Amino acid sequence: MTADPGASRGVGAPRLLVLPAALAVGLLVLPVVALVVRADWSSLPQDVSSPAAIRALTLSLTTSLSATAICLVLGVPLAVLLARARGRGADVLRALVTLPLVLPPTVGGIALLYLLGRRGLVGASLDAWFGIRLPFTTAAVVIAQVFVAMPFLVLGVEGALRTSGHRYETVAATLGAGRWTVLRRITLPIVAPGLTAATVLCFARALGEFGATALFAGNTPGVTQTMPLAIYSAFNGAGVTQGSAVALSLLLVATAAAVLLVARAWRPGRAA
Structure with a gap:
């Protein structure tokens, strides 16, 4: 039996979408290309390996990992409850969870201060x-990162749970499995790819957090100065040149890209 050539013509995206898609790619990629072009490659190794850069990167990675761990411990249970809840109360709670996504980060910093x-x-x-x-x-840095990053985890896991449905959970429950067993053996393994993606987004958001951290945690080198704050200080001429800001920006971009690539390669269920 041969495939119908006419049927295959309707598969795929319309050609009219190519131009806006190309413009979207340009808006996302060209700024990074501009950073690469603007970088002073002769001084780049010295800039990215300076003690200040290493301290800022180490602090960013440490606090982002801590914030992601807290988001997992607190956010996954919240996502499960939201995915299974019904009614106006659940809608209100979902809106409150989404609020940090639309708030300016500086507003989040002021709110944390108060x-x-x-x-x-x-x-x-x-x-x-x-x-x-x-x-x-340093604890304030972690709290600020949790505040802005947890919605990414909660909404991502909730979406994965809603997509997966609860058919298998119902079958397991009828066979005598308790709620904790169903959660541990059925629910979480089914949504593992979505949980992984949400965790990566959560970590990436924490790694790039700036506004809430600046207001709530300050900008003390070695204590609260994360990479975004170090980049801001360098760009505004806090004892260094703007070339250092470009170098630090490239270091942060490379770190974030490496995290995303490793997570994509590790993702459960990924085709070989």
Whole structure:
């Protein structure tokens, strides 16, 4: 039996989409190309291997990994509840979870200050009762990253759970499996590719966080100065040239790209 040539003509995207798609690729790729062209390659190795750059990159990776771990511990249960919940309350909760995605990062930083600052809604009690002061510490960097990155994880995992449905979970439950067994043996393995993708997006967002971190954690080298903040300081001439800002930008781009490529190669269910 031969395939119908006429049927294959309707498969694929219309040719009219090529031009806007090419423009979209240009808007996404050409800025990075401009960075590569603008870089001073003679001083690039020295700039990216300087102690300040290494400290900033190490802090960014450490805090981003910590933030991603917290997002997994807190965000996956929230995603499961949202995916299985119904009603107006679930819609309101989903909107609140999405809110950090549309808020300007600086607004998030101010909100965190008024919550956890020394005179904040919770921070005042932490300071008075336990002597804990979170603003302008490394912990504040992690909190800011969690605030802006968790929605990516929650919405990604929730979408994967809704797409997978709950047929297999129902079958397992009728066979006597408890809820924890169903979650551990059925639900999470089924959504593993979506969970992986959401985790990578969460980590990448935490790695690139700037606004909330600047306001809530400050810009202290070695303590709160992550790579985005180091790039901002370099670009504004804080003792270094703008060429250093370009070099640091390329280092951050290369780090993020490497993370995405490794995650894509490792992703469960990926075809060989």
